[in-house]
Amino acid sequence: MARHANPFPRPSVPEVTAASGARLLEGGAIAEEIRTAVAEDVATFTAARGRPPGLRVVIVGKDAPSTVYLERILRGCAKVGIDAGFVELEGEATGTRVTSTVRELNKDGSVDGVIVQMPLPPTIRLRAVIDAIDPAKDIDGIHPLNAGLLRLGYDGFLPATAHAAVEILRRSGIGIEGRDAVVIGRSAVVGMPAAFLLVREDATVTVCHSRTRDLAGHVRRAEIVVVAAGVPGLVTGQMLRPGAVVVDVGINVVDGRIVGDVDFASAREVASAITPVPGGVGPLTNALLLTHLIRAAERQAPVPPSIAQPAHSRGDR
Ligand code: NAP
DSSP states (O other): OOBSOOSSOOOOOOOOOOOSSOEEOOHHHHHHHHHHHHHHHHHHHHHHHSSOOEEEEEEESTTOTTHHHHHHHHHHHHHHTOEEEEEEEOTTOOHHHHHHHHHHHHHOTTOOEEEEOSOOOTTSOHHHHHHHSOGGGOTTOOSHHHHHHHHHTBOOOOOHHHHHHHHHHHHTTOOOTTOEEEEEOOOTTTHHHHHHHHHHTTOEEEEEOTTOSOHHHHHHHOSEEEEOSSOTTOBOGGGSOTTOEEEEOOOEEETTEEEOSBOHHHHHHHOSEEOOTTTSHHHHHHHHHHHHHHHHHHHHSOOOGGGOOOGGGSOOO
16 A cells, blocks of 8 residues: 555645734635545546446435535535445434445445535434545544554545644645644543644644643644634634744634634634635535545546456556
8 A cells, every 4th residue: 555645746845934914725626626626537437337336325314514515525526526425324223224324325336426415413423434434445544443544644534624724824824844733632532543644744733622732832833724623712812923824724613704713813713824714624625535436436436347447557556
């Protein structure tokens, strides 16, 4: 397996030092670029394999708050020609029912990627469900095998949000190598993978969490701050080092509005670059998920001998 492989070429890296009104790092345009490339890959795959790449999302409980997110994924897939659908289980479904559904999808040759929509009802043992996902179809990188590959610096599937948090920096030409970075949040799906990805990009990384004693002190020293805590307004401009680059992963609803974990108004006065919420990491997350799916599909689906291309013309991603 390739080590330290990145799915996209490394852009040129201008230095970011001055704080004269932050540059907005918007995910929309980058996501559009990615979707255009994915649509081409999907067309090539479909022509070669005689079927489109397939994604299934397992959702437990009709009123799950994640329904909006799910609809967004399905719409994004439809736009680029991916065969996406969901398997809906009733809210009272047992853990065994969820894992057996996942195992059926693992066996289905027309399904290349499987996502289990979180959060699951508290009665279901999360670990058993995660373990049931075939790592080759785990396009959101939650299976321990993929988490381990990331930890070791190998090329597995990355959790899409963490991937987006770092990819938005790379694609915006923000230098990461050698920088002091702070990640706030240590969850298995966002904080920790974002931290490992930053280390992989040669940043020096500190991970903060709810028991961190001097959060402001750590943030003050950081040139790059990635915030994934789920606490609105946790990071303010007063805490930031002038010229810092701020990636706000948080999604919170406050008074009916979606806001991040960063107090945007004060932070943008001090930072040199900042992601808005909404419109920053979010759009990129969904687009990157599509790239993970096409990669899973290309790795799994054998090419029928009648239409097989010479190996050198199929890029192994
Ligand atoms: P999570 O599992 O609840 O983890 C939150 C992390 O933040 C924990 O490690 C927690 O520390 C830490 N934390 C909480 N309060 C803190 C505080 N006051 N000071 C410092 N650290 C604190 O959440 P998650 O799933 O990682 O998600 C994080 C955020 O990202 C949420 O707002 C979520 O909605 C958002 N999100 C965004 C996307 C996207 O596409 N943009 C996707 C997924 C999630 P402990 O470990 O000590 O508890």
